[in-house]
Amino acid sequence: MISHETITGILKNYDKENITIGTIGSHSALQILKGARDEGFKTLAICKNNRKFVYERFHSADEIIGVSDYREILDDDFQNKLINKNLILVPHGSLVEYVGAKNIEEKFRVPLSGNRATLEWESDRNKEKKWFKEAGIKMPKEFKSPEEIDRLVIVKFPGARGGRGYFLVDHKVGFFKKIRSRGMEDEDYTIQEYITGTRFYPHYFYSPITGEVELMSMDIRYESNVDGLARTPHWAFKHYAPEPSYTVTGNFPVVIRESLLHKVLEMGDNVVFASKKLFPPGMTGPFCIEAICTDDLKFIAFEVSARIVAGTNLYIEGSPYSQILYNEPMSTGRRIAREIKIAIEKDMLNDVIY
Amino acid sequence: MISHETITGILKNYDKENITIGTIGSHSALQILKGARDEGFKTLAICKNNRKFVYERFHSADEIIGVSDYREILDDDFQNKLINKNLILVPHGSLVEYVGAKNIEEKFRVPLSGNRATLEWESDRNKEKKWFKEAGIKMPKEFKSPEEIDRLVIVKFPGARGGRGYFLVDHKVGFFKKIRSRGMEDEDYTIQEYITGTRFYPHYFYSPITGEVELMSMDIRYESNVDGLARTPHWAFKHYAPEPSYTVTGNFPVVIRESLLHKVLEMGDNVVFASKKLFPPGMTGPFCIEAICTDDLKFIAFEVSARIVAGTNLYIEGSPYSQILYNEPMSTGRRIAREIKIAIEKDMLNDVIY
Amino acid sequence: MISHETITGILKNYDKENITIGTIGSHSALQILKGARDEGFKTLAICKNNRKFVYERFHSADEIIGVSDYREILDDDFQNKLINKNLILVPHGSLVEYVGAKNIEEKFRVPLSGNRATLEWESDRNKEKKWFKEAGIKMPKEFKSPEEIDRLVIVKFPGARGGRGYFLVDHKVGFFKKIRSRGMEDEDYTIQEYITGTRFYPHYFYSPITGEVELMSMDIRYESNVDGLARTPHWAFKHYAPEPSYTVTGNFPVVIRESLLHKVLEMGDNVVFASKKLFPPGMTGPFCIEAICTDDLKFIAFEVSARIVAGTNLYIEGSPYSQILYNEPMSTGRRIAREIKIAIEKDMLNDVIY
DSSP: OOOOOHHHHHTTTTTTGGGGEEEEESHHHHHHHHHHHHTOEEEEEEEEEEHHHHHHHHHHSSEEEEEGGGGGGSSSSHHHHHTTTTTEEEBBBBHHHHHHHHHHHHHHHHBBBBBTTHHHHHHHHHHHHHHHHHTTTTOEEESSSSOOOOOOEEOSSSSTTTTTTEEESSHOOOOHHHHHTTOOSSOOOEEEEEEOOOOEEEEEEEEETTTEEEEEEEEEEEEEEHHHHTTSSGGGGGTTTOOOEEEEEEEEEEEEEEEEEEHHHHHHHHHHHHHHHSSSTOOOOEEEEEEEEEESSSSEEEEOOOOOOOGGGGGTOOOOHHHHOOOSOOOHHHHHHHHHHHHHHHTOOHBOOO | OOOHHHHHHHHTSGGGGGGGEEEESSTTTHHHHHHHHHHTTTEEEEEEEGGGGHHHHTTOOEEEEEEEOOOOOOOOSHHHHHHHEEEEOOOHHHHHHHOOHHHHHHHHHBBBBBBHHHHHHHHHHHOOOOOOOOTTEEEEEEEESSSGOOEEEEESSSSSSSTOOOEESSHHHHHHHHHHHHOOSSSSOOOEEOOOOOEEEEEEEEEEETEEEEEEEEEEEEEEEEEEEEESOOOGGGTOOOOEEEEEEEEEEEEGGGGGGHHHHHHHHHHHHHHHHHHHOOOOEEEEEEEOOOOTTTTTEEEEOOOOOGGGGGGOOOOOOHHHHHHSSHHHHHHHHHHHHHHHHHTTTTHHHH | OHHHHHHHHHHHSSSSSOOOOEEEETHHHHHHHHHHHHOOEEEEEEEEEEGGGHHHHOOOOOOEOOOEEGGGGGSHHHHHHHHTTTTEEEEHHHHHHHHHHHHHHHOSSOOBBBBBBHHHHHHHHHHHHHHHHHHHHOOOOOOSSGHHHHHHHHEEEEETTTTTTTTSSSSHHHHHHHHHHOOOOOOOOOOEEEEEEEEEEEEEEEETTTTTTEEEEEEEEEEEEEHTTTTTOGGTTTTTOOOOEEEEEEEEEEEEGGGGHHHHHHHHHHHHHHHHHHHOOOOOEEEEEEEEEEEOOOOOOOOOOOSSSSSGGGTTOOOOHHHHHOOOOOOOHHHHHHHHHHHHHHTTTHHHBB
């Protein structure tokens, strides 16, 4: 992994009065770029050529660079160009998906907001499990092999692919049939007990400058086709029986019962605390814990996203939670830029950029 | 249809410093009136007598006129009264429903915001299909006759009646039974393949002044009883088997996965482009494309509403999308008034009023 | 019940320039405290010791007092301490749940915002039914005994316990089995016809100063596990058949079809009017009517909450409705504080504090 020393060396030469905040044109880029501009930074979007028009239409960035493949950002020349712009790149799920966690960690020496090591910990399923265990957060029962399936389970595939390919099954025979029909036999998978309850995706922000975990907002995902199937009457499945699929297509706003907030905050605190132990100095900046709340009001967590999540796109002008914390519109994207601004002022950039 | 020349003739005599923006008291009137007031216009609501109190309670308009039947607005005296107030009427779904597209187009010579011809194109099912085809937008398979039903279909009735009477069926026998039990045998109907996925109703605004299509916001509809049935357990349908019905009763806010935005924008652009070809100068102002996103991330569109839709009522202070486009609260209702304001300043009123 | 005279006597000695608004740290306290601060009041949160950190984390109150049991607030010394702070306590569902309606009415002589008698009328099922009847609001059919169950019904238990224990059943045999398995045989219960439709929880505010009922916002509840079950495919219930449960875990924002607003306003007006007749001077301040909208657009009401409801937590910066009524961010929590502020200015505190 590119060492913190390498990055601090590059940052040392940055013109701190002329930082540009940039990101890849997808996922939560509109929010990140608006937030950066609201905090007074110059902004840059790196877009697939055929998606540039989206960011132009929203007047999103001071500069928009087109690429034909996102991996072009790994080219030495490209990286130097970014560094010459005093660029800090904000990573998000699409960056990880299109460029790869390993490539970013090892080949991309442009300064990133947040701890570079986090990408590895969140994208490696075993590390993620170790992390949750260290944090004392309950996860669904996992089945090591399809042979062990003895209840309703959900089969998931790794990576930030937006739920593509996930399926439900309640017996090993169905498992093999379904995984073949999806052409996923050679993929890694995780077999998790299917938990029924209400989903909550709380969006946190951990600031190493203040030492505090802030609850910024929360959302739930809007998934195709499962959220459409839910509205289809039972009798209709006599001749028409599509399997539920879990492709993320959007997000809904939600607030949680206030008497559950302490559990939500404790989960966030524990995940940060565990990260400091597992990969010091640990996770910094935005993160999300994907969780289910059962009807006895317990939380079971499925996943941690140790970077901004797309559900924050709902809250461009702030959420019910951030509106209590801040006396101004504060999205997670803007909070990232604010952190960089404060770090520059306090000469603590090395604590938030990796 | 009342010609553009007639309207421009009437507009010529309007006192441009004293324009009143008015609408019918229903559908999205609260939003339209607030938006008009925020842009500095005088406001007028025309309400059924027994609904006046709603608009009074919200202090919605400078003047509220009561009528016992909305078709009273077609009376010559009534029209003259409106014209003497320098009134521009903002059409919406309830206007079309209660007064009739044909009546408005042919008998109502009060200036309307947006192209008058659009009402006909959106309320005639065959024209709408031609429009989508021209725009290259995929629609669900349609069955010409009940005899052809070979899968799960939804049967719809024309007009902006808020989904009333729609039903699902998977065989011609059920079709005839259900249409009779609803007393709808003599109605026009459309038989569409039932598509499962996530619904998105993006709200666009096309400005002929800037030449740009803006994505203002999006929603999904909250329908009775189908959204209640979805929460009823399967076993309960043993003795209790109500058919799903699709009466629109409200709206939920939603954002779409950012990597799908280019498709949403392209659909909007294509619909505008096609309208210019089919009924020049084409559609202007707010419109909505009702679409489903399948789990392979393709959009299938059901309907175009070529006027403000009620889902915009969620965004009185702006949506995550309009908040990026504008540095101030910008609802679709306010955007309509803003367009009129800009048109007055630029002496382009004849481009946005028909 | 502590008489209005007792309270007005205590209020007389309050320093009106130094009122503190306080509440119990749960339910809607974050909103109430922010609203009070926005209106210029000092703020106090009374929290369970292990929940203090939540309110500290959100920088919610000028003072946070820890207790080990909420009933400590009934202690004479504690009450005197609050009175010496010129405290007005805002009651909410958790106050009623943890301290008890009867205890508050009879033993807690700290001034409350809103009519103290209301707590009894909303928490006693029979009084609530009388209230709705007086207001002319339709309720679901009720079954006096399990023997009478002849359709799908929902069985509910009294009190503000967030839906815990509620179940569906369609026959008396199932009723006895289910109530036993929940250990609820000795509890009071209500057997209500199960109504299918869309839920709406409109949030009202009645001001005795202006004499007007304001529609502030509306929400729907997010309940575990029923909202999770809705997304589970039918075939999965072959071996896995959990009963739906209705524990409230959060809230979603919603707007209602504008042509239904007159019915929503009329319900609110009628409930206030009836309260004046049943327990003069009647209900004041925030309240909510939990209702279902059927597919023929009729409302059937389940419950009235005659105090702030947690669904208002969505609207810290105002809702689409309050944004029309006010030219500033106006949550229900802030509206409560605004009412106290206006009452102080107009010397009408005795009309809003009981």
